[in-house]
Amino acid sequence: xxxxxxxxxxxxxxxxxxxxxxxxxxxxxxxxxxxxxxxxxxxxxxxxxxxxxxxxxxxxxxxxxxxxxxxxxxxxxxxxxxxxxxxxxxxxxxxxxxxxxxxxxxxxxxxxxxxxxxxxxxxxxxxxxxxxxxxxxxxxxxxxxxxxxxxxxxxxxxxxxxxxxxxxxxxxxxxxxxxxxxxxxxxxxxxxxxxxxxxxxxxxxxxxxxxxxxxxxxxxxxxxxxxxxxxxxxxxxxxxxxxxxxxxxxxxxxxxxxxxxxxxxxxxxxxxxxxxxxxxxxxxxxxxxxxxxxxxxxxxxxxxxxxxxxxxxxxxxxxxxxxxxxxxxxxxxxxxxxxxxxxxxxxxxxxxxxxxxxxxxxxxxxxxxxxxxxxxxxxxxxxxxxxxxxxxxxxxxxxxxxxxxxxxxxxxxxxxxxxxxxxxxxxxxxxxxxxxxxxxxxxxxxxx
Amino acid sequence: xxxxxxxxxxxxxxxxxxxxxxxxxxxxxxxxxxxxxxxxxxxxxxxxxxxxxxxxxxxxxxxxxxxxxxxxxxxxxxxxxxxxxxxxxxxxxxxxxxxxxxxxxxxxxxxxxxxxxxxxxxxxxxxxxxxxxxxxxxxxxxxxxxxxxxxxxxxxxxxxxxxxxxxxxxxxxxxxxxxxxxxxxxxxxxxxxxxxxxxxxxxxxxxxxxxxxxxxxxxxxxxxxxxxxxxxxxxxxxxxxxxxxxxxxxxxxxxxxxxxxxxxxxxxxxxxxxxxxxxxxxxxxxxxxxxxxxxxxxxxxxxxxxxxxxxxxxxxxxxxxxxxxxxxxxxxxxxxxxxxxxxxxxxxxxxxxxxxxxxxxxxxxxxxxxxxxxxxxxxxxxxxxxxxxxxxxxxxxxxxxxxxxxxxxxxxxxxxxxxxxxxxxxxxxxxxxxxxxxxxxxxxxxxx
Numbered sequence: 040x041x042x043x044x045x046x047x048x049x050x051x052x053x054x055x056x057x058x059x060x061x062x063x064x065x066x067x068x069x070x071x072x073x074x075x076x077x078x079x080x081x082x083x084x085x086x087x088x089x090x091x092x093x094x095x096x097x098x099x100x101x102x103x104x105x106x107x108x109x110x111x112x113x114x115x116x117x118x119x120x121x122x123x124x125x126x127x128x129x130x131x132x133x134x135x136x137x138x139x140x141x142x143x144x145x146x147x148x149x150x151x152x153x154x155x156x157x158x159x160x161x162x163x164x165x166x167x168x169x170x171x172x173x174x175x176x177x178x179x180x181x182x183x184x185x186x187x188x189x190x191x192x193x194x195x196x197x198x199x200x201x202x203x204x205x206x207x208x209x210x211x212x213x214x215x216x217x218x219x220x221x222x223x224x225x226x227x228x229x230x231x232x233x234x235x236x237x238x239x240x241x242x243x244x245x246x247x248x249x250x251x252x253x254x255x256x257x258x259x260x261x262x263x264x265x266x267x268x269x270x271x272x273x274x275x276x277x278x279x280x281x282x283x284x285x286x287x288x289x290x291x292x293x294x295x296x297x298x299x300x301x302x303x304x305x306x307x308x309x310x311x312x313x314x315x316x317x318x319x320x321x322x323x324x325x326x327x328x329x330x331x332x333x334x335x336x337x338x339x340x341x342x343x344x345x346x347x348x349x350x351x352x353x354x355x356x357x358x359x360x361x362x363x364x365x366x367x368x369x370x371x372x373x374x375x376x377x378x379x380x381x382x383x384x385x386x387x388x389x390x391x392x393x394x395x396x397x398x399x400x401x402x403x404x405x406x407x408x409x410x411x412x413x414x415x416x417x418x419x420x421x422x423x424x425x426x427x428x429x430x431x432x433x434x435x436x437x438x439x440x441x442x443x444x445x446x447x448x449x450x451x452x453x454x455x456x457x458x459x460x461x462x463x464x465x466x467x468x469x470x471x472x473x474x475x476x477x478x479x480x481x482x483x484x485x486x487x
Numbered sequence: 488x489x490x491x492x493x494x495x496x497x498x499x500x501x502x503x504x505x506x507x508x509x510x511x512x513x514x515x516x517x518x519x520x521x522x523x524x525x526x527x528x529x530x531x532x533x534x535x536x537x538x539x540x541x542x543x544x545x546x547x548x549x550x551x552x553x554x555x556x557x558x559x560x561x562x563x564x565x566x567x568x569x570x571x572x573x574x575x576x577x578x579x580x581x582x583x584x585x586x587x588x589x590x591x592x593x594x595x596x597x598x599x600x601x602x603x604x605x606x607x608x609x610x611x612x613x614x615x616x617x618x619x620x621x622x623x624x625x626x627x628x629x630x631x632x633x634x635x636x637x638x639x640x641x642x643x644x645x646x647x648x649x650x651x652x653x654x655x656x657x658x659x660x661x662x663x664x665x666x667x668x669x670x671x672x673x674x675x676x677x678x679x680x681x682x683x684x685x686x687x688x689x690x691x692x693x694x695x696x697x698x699x700x701x702x703x704x705x706x707x708x709x710x711x712x713x714x715x716x717x718x719x720x721x722x723x724x725x726x727x728x729x730x731x732x733x734x735x736x737x738x739x740x741x742x743x744x745x746x747x748x749x750x751x752x753x754x755x756x757x758x759x760x761x762x763x764x765x766x767x768x769x770x771x772x773x774x775x776x777x778x779x780x781x782x783x784x785x786x787x788x789x790x791x792x793x794x795x796x797x798x799x800x801x802x803x804x805x806x807x808x809x810x811x812x813x814x815x816x817x818x819x820x821x822x823x824x825x826x827x828x829x830x831x832x833x834x835x836x837x838x839x840x841x842x843x844x845x846x847x848x849x850x851x852x853x854x855x856x857x858x859x860x861x862x863x864x865x866x867x868x869x870x871x872x873x874x875x876x877x878x879x880x881x882x883x884x885x886x887x888x889x890x891x892x893x894x895x896x897x898x899x900x901x902x903x904x905x906x907x908x909x910x911x912x913x914x915x916x917x918x919x920x921x922x923x924x925x926x927x928x929x930x931x932x933x934x935x
């Protein structure tokens with residue numbers, strides 16, 4: 040059955056008030072699909088759709104909707120049901136939902152919840168955004184270090200429905216400190232009365248609640264984990280971050296890198312309203328406008344030179360375009376490399392030397408090429424030399440700027456992507472114009 | 488203990504030939520860490536390091552190394568041990584290792600392997616790169632539809648050590664066709680003698696062997712799966728793709744998008760040699776050089792205009808820079824949006840209308856702003872008007888080019904990121920120069 044057919048079938052059961060049949064259909068669907076169908080359902084059927092669903096399913100549905108839709112659904116549910124649904128939602132997802140709401144709205148939503156659950160959510164919301172504390176869920180199975188294997192399996196079984204992943208069980212001591220991890224596979228092949236202490240793996244890879252989510256993703260990616268435990272500064276087990284959230288982090292961080300590298304404005308997607316998108320894009324464009332004015336005033340400083348040899352203007356876009364591009368090329372390599380490499384002085388030194396060598400090679404190739412083109416086009420060997428030497432130098436400067444600036448920002452704990460896209464464009468524009476017109480002015484008497 | 492301390496400890500056990508102690512240390516380490524320690528070990532200790540490890544551990548180690556290192560390790564192992572290790576490696580990882588080797592080398596590596604295992608690898612290698620067929624592993628647990636719950640649990644237990652994920656079991660019929668999936672959690676709460684048919688979930692989300700890896704990642708991401716089954720065209724279950732590989736795909740695809748959008752050259756990372764990096768970056772730069780020449784020849788076509796009003800050159804970098812940037816902004820939104828949206832005519836129409844509205848807003852704001860700046864700077868209202876109108880028009884053209892071109896490429900089944908980064912830069916450069924100098928030439932008599 041296609042999704043359209045399923046939707047029609049569901050509408051039929053809603054109209055004819057056939058709850059049993061409705062439940063049979065939904066039983067075979069993934070929460071993502073249910074959410075998709077709900078979103079495309081005519082308004083008038085949505086209330087009964089929600090009425091027909093049980094609380095668990097509504098909680099699953101909510102986790103797949105965007106924020107506006109979530110609030111819309113909660114409004115339709117009424118206060119009492121809302122509390123029950125929120126109790127069942129993953130705490131990390133609930134924290135995201137509550138994040139930007141007004142204090143009154145948050146209080147009213149939390150008021151219907153169990154105290155234990157609402158306390159947990161409020162705790163999560165205290166952690167800074169984009170940290171492990173915000174990602175973590177409390178839906179995991181912990182065991183005590185004195186358990187036997189059979190006791191651990193027993194606990195896992197009774198919590199299986201509740202746990203987000205059953206591949207690992209985390210072992211804590213009497214102070215709730217994380218002391219080990221045991222995989223369910225290990226339990227299956229161990230002797231039933233073996234103490235967990237002997238089976239568990241003691242060198243646990245964990246993150247603290249304040250670890251940046253990018254670092255969490257890097258660990259999960261390199262160790263191929265399905266989940267990673269999150270501990271407090273005192274090593275008390277607070278929750279786990281699961282791989283499904285990690286994938287979202289990886290996508291989000293990649294999008295952020297792209298947004299920043301292309302200066303495309305924060306969080307614009309297909310749904311963003313035109314005025315909002317324009318508002319988010321304008322800052323970069325206005326910044327670029329002023330950068331353009333700076334470039335312009337540099338050129339105007341060489342007005343005499345330009346007046347005498349108008350042909351210099353022909354090569355301006357090429358030189359600044361290529362300098363900008365080589366800078367962006369290096370920048371992209373560095374920014375993405377910082378995501379997945381262990382950075383130390385040695386690595387940085389080798390990287391800078393490598394990029395310097397790269398810039399020499401591309402500088403020589405492109406410099407010679409443009410000299411020949413300029414010579415044959417404009418019939419002036421001096422002009423060819425001026426353009427070629429300028430390009431050679433600006434490519435080296437541009438490449439090194441694109442390499443060194445993001446590294447400096449990284450060292451200063453500033454996200455290298457945020458400032459360096461526009462920063463490198465500006466600097467390279469200015470470097471390239473000054474170099475080009477500077478060299479041209481030196482040779483001006485030979486050029487005329 | 489820090490990694491350095493561990494390394495020193497390991498070297499000590501190697502020197503003193505204490506295998507038991509060596510094994511105790513390695514027992515507590517993750518494969519990723521073992522690989523990292525191995526890579527940093529002095530050459531002279533590496534052979535004994537490998538000698539001390541059992542076959543299983545060497546297979547785990549290999550999966551964490553890059554290709555050159557992998558071949559180096561295999562050389563040290565000798566033919567017989569190599570065969571055993573390759574038998575144990577994940578088939579998808581082994582296929583990657585073999586991918587670019589010479590046919591003789593492949594044959595020699597495969598010769599030491601069990602026939603059943605080498606057949607599977609050779610089958611995987613027949614699928615095109617970047618498809619589900621290449622990603623999948625055969626290390627999963629399948630059950631027959633007539634099994635009871637207790638039989639399924641029994642099978643899972645005996646294969647637990649072998650399976651990559653134990654959260655789901657895939658159900659096949661007598662023709663090995665995929666007919667259902669059951670989660671281990673469902674098994675734990677079901678009655679032991681219930682037939683699997685009654686417990687399983689029949690609407691299985693699966694991909695075929697030729698599905699693009701980006702699509703596989705999209706499904707796993709949206710459904711929050713830990714693994715997704717891969718079937719043949721006849722729905723025969725061939726393998727599963729697991730979330731740890733999916734994370735790698737997501738990172739790889741994001742890097743590819745960034746490489747393409749920033750024209751930064753394919754697969755350059757911190758380890759790439761300078762000559763290789765230069766060679767990979769040069770094509771874009773040389774392309775840009777010729778694009779620059781095209782722009783230059785357009786400007787040279789307006790030499791008279793420029794000669795008469797040199798001040799026009801001052802605004803050139805600003806206009807082409809901003810047009811290029813607004814194009815890249817739209818491009819980034821569209822390229823990333825295509826990754827995560829369901830695309831249909833309706834969505835595309837709304838997107839184009841949205842971007843048109845965005846371009847009107849930013850065109851008016853930036854156009855008015857630059858008019859005023861140009862007027863106060865150069866003292867000419869006409870020049871202000873020429874620059875302002877040009878910028879208004881080029882921002883609209885640039886935005887729409889950045890929106891429509893990637894969509895057309897997507898419709899033509901060409902990866903929108905691949906062609907459109909440089910393509911849009913070129914087109915926008917040409918559009919903006921022609922517009923700017925065209926308008927300036929129309930007003931040339933008033934400008935002087």
